[in-house]
Amino acid sequence: MLHDHQLLSQIVVHGFLLWASMGFLIPVGILAIRLSNLEEHGRKRKIMFFIHAVTQVVSVILVTAGAVLSIKNFSNAFDNTHRRLGVALYGLVFLQALSGLLRPKRGDKRRTIWFFAHWILGSTVSLLGIINVYTGLHAYKKITSRSITPWVIFYTAEIVCIGFLYLFQEKWEYIHKQGVIRGNEPMTTIQPTDKESC
Numbered sequence: 001m002l003h004d005h006q007l008l009s010q011i012v013v014h015g016f017l018l019w020a021s022m023g024f025l026i027p028v029g030i031l032a033i034r035l036s037n038l039e040e041h042g043r044k045r046k047i048m049f050f051i052h053a054v055t056q057v058v059s060v061i062l063v064t065a066g067a068v069l070s071i072k073n074f075s076n077a078f079d080n081t082h083r084r085l086g087v088a089l090y091g092l093v094f095l096q097a098l099s100g101l102l103r104p105k106r107g108d109k110r111r112t113i114w115f116f117a118h119w120i121l122g123s124t125v126s127l128l129g130i131i132n133v134y135t136g137l138h139a140y141k142k143i144t145s146r147s148i149t150p151w152v153i154f155y156t157a158e159i160v161c162i163g164f165l166y167l168f169q170e171k172w173e174y175i176h177k178q179g180v181i182r183g184n185e186p187m188t189t190i191q192p193t194d195k196e197s198c
């Protein structure tokens with residue numbers, strides 16, 4: 001049982017900052033950029049790109065605050081899964097945001113390899129971040145002997161919703177086409193977009 005009230009409140013702030021960034025904003029930012037792939041209009045695509053960039057940059061700021069707080073006040077022992085995975089994520093999230101900011105323009109040959117790297121690292125960081133919120137909640141339970149059940153239920157419900165939307169985006173066009181018989185598809189005129197800009 002933890003009796004140090006200052007440490008307890010630092011742990012709560014650390015947990016909140018890292019849930020808000022890695023457990024919420026990063027996955028939501030990924031949903032936003034994936035939504036832009038379904039959008040045909042340049043303006044809407046730009047808005048979705050803007051949401052992705054802003055949510056991810058804000059996330060990195062929140063992760064930085066949570067990291068500084070934990071490194072200044074916690075043990076720095078890095079001797080359990082939460083601590084080790086956590087410190088690796090502090091580094092990877094920076095690398096990911098940097099890669100987003102240094103993206104080559106659409107049409108540039110290096111864009112293909114950039115997209116692959118940004119997609120794979122981004123998805124990995126997001127998945128590991130989601131997992132580390134769970135291990136963080138367990139570390140909190142171990143240290144404070146307090147129940148984490150309501151938080152685990154709330155967080156799992158949030159992740160299930162995000163996971164559902166992620167899968168739904170994948171299938172959206174396919175679902176949409178179910179009412180159309182092959183060969184009877186309406187002619188689509190190719191509209192110029194300002195896709196190139198992001």
Ligand code: HEM
Nearest residue numbers: 015018022070071074075076083086087132136137139140
């Ligand atoms: C992806 C999100 C998270 C990351 C990257 C992360 C990262 C870290 C790191 C690196 C440490 C070790 C700090 C040090 O010793 O210097 C730590 C400690 C700790 N974190 Fe987190 N954390 C996250 C989420 C959470 C959450 C949601 C909670 C819940 C309250 C939490 C609770 C704790 C506790 C209690 C400790 C100290 C005890 C221990 O390390 O076993 N963390 N965290």
Ligand code: HEM
Nearest residue numbers: 030033034053056093096097100101115118119122123198
């Ligand atoms: C921690 C931060 C970030 C994470 C976790 C992240 C994650 C991702 C992921 C997973 C994708 C692929 C989505 C898909 O189609 O399945 C993506 C796409 C993209 N990201 Fe990020 N991202 C981050 C930061 C940034 C930043 C800061 C920018 C730019 C300012 C950026 C620009 C882009 C662009 C332009 C795409 C779309 C690429 C394309 O479709 O050609 N990202 N991001």
